[in-house]
Amino acid sequence: MRVVLNAKAGTVGDLGADRIRKTVDDALTRHDLDVEVIVAEGEDLMRAIATAPRDACDTVVVGAGDGTVSYAASVFANTDTVLGVLPLGTMNMLAYDIGLPRDLAGALEALHRARPMRVDLGTVNGRPFHGVSGVGFFSQMALAREQLRNQRGRIIGWLQALGRALLRSGRFSLEVEVAGAREPIEAYAALVTVNAFDAPGWHRSRLDGGLLEVLVAEDRGTLARLKTGADVLIDSWRGKPGIHAFQARRVTIHARRRRAWVATDGEVHREQLPLRYAIAPGALNLLVPPQALQWRRYAIEDVT
Incomplete structure (x- = not known):
């Protein structure tokens, strides 16, 4: 070892x-x-x-x-x-x-x-990741958290990052493609997760479910963004108005731009669009x- x-x-x-x-x-x-x-x-x-x-x-x-x-x-x-x-x-x-x-x-x-257990990974444009990948508000949050890394206090740093992300993120038109069908959404954020974070406290009930979950937040104004950010902090965002959820093995996110900041497992990169996500079932041998x-x-x- x-x-x-x-x-x-x-x-x-x-x-x-x-x-x-x-x-x-x-x-x-x-x-x-x-x-x-x-x-x-x-x-x-x-x-x-x-x-x-x-x-x-x-x-x-x-x-x-x-x-x-x-x-x-x-x-x-x-x-x-x-x-x-x-x-x-x-x-x-x-x-x-x-x-x-x-x-x-x-x-x-x-x-x-x-002991070892086989768990799923996701891929974004062919690159594996283990948890979450987000665009729009989520990528701005990750950038702000990186800039405030040395801020004392996790909650204070999170709230400051939330404020910066709200100021920097704006509406963008995207289309979520699942099984060949596209759904257009005027959004300010999209998040793709390797299996659903469906258990309390931002946990996944399983790591080998074999599905991606896509969560897209409609742009419903600054107050709605602030409320969604607060809901995320206290883990009560699922099922709220303006949140679109999809589950699939493959998902493609299209937007009217060539590149975008994408936050994947806490690291932010400029990625080519469209963003092509896929699930890789049992791809990682993990000590559990x-x-x-x-x-x-x-x-x-x-x-x-």
């Missing part, structure tokens, strides 16, 4: 590189498993992830934010290499979906008992704690 930790993560900075190497090594090493811990940043971080299979590592655990985890997922997509995650970023979407505790000790204990598997079984039964 290779464990790759972002040297800029707050937990790494608090404990120091040497101490966190020993902590992780002690927690994960077993009689049948050798563990190598690397603390790096930037290109060195990405290189340590990408070269792991070549260096005979069966499992790679990434302790970083969603963007770095998304990069690792793209590297290991459709391979036998197992990906594990440690929640050392801001959102840690994938880590929380599988029930990893927020504290390092708890997350390491859960990983020690975790046993209690998460049990929770997901109950959640699936409740949804069904």
Whole structure:
């Protein structure tokens, strides 16, 4: 197992590189498993992830934010290499979906008992991602959050980013194409997720459902945008007026422009339009704690 930790993560900075190497090594090493811990940043971080299979590592655990985890997922997509995650970023979407505790000790204990499971990935214009991809308001939110990364307080930073995103985002005409049929919408935001975030607290009830969900918010004025942003914050947006929802294996988003800012798993890129999304069922071999598997079984039964 290779464990790759972002040297800029707050937990790494608090404990120091040497101490966190020993902590992780002690927690994960077993009689049948050798563990190598690397603390790096930037290109060195990405290189340590990408070269792991070549260096005979069966499992790679990434302790970083969603963007770095998304990069690792793209590297290991459709391979036998197992990906594990440690929640050392801001959102840690994938880590929380599988029930990893927020504290390092708890997350390491859960990983020690975790087992591989095949989960879905999505692709946008051929590039894999594990969670969400958004345009319009959502991409402006991601840009604003990046600019306010050092803002003290998660809620304060989120509210400041919300204000900037509201000022910067505007109406755009798009068409959502599903199974050859197009639906035109005057929107200010569109979000594509790998399986639906249909469980409380912005969680997915399953990671292997084999479907994308597309959520498009109509442009109904500034007050409606502000209300939708608040609904997203308190997780009460689903089913509200002006929210269009689609589920499919393939979705194409057309717009009257050649390129757009797209926020995918927290990283913002300029993408060519149209945006072509697809589901890649079981594309990633992910380390999942046993209690998460049990929770997901109950959640699936409740949804069904």
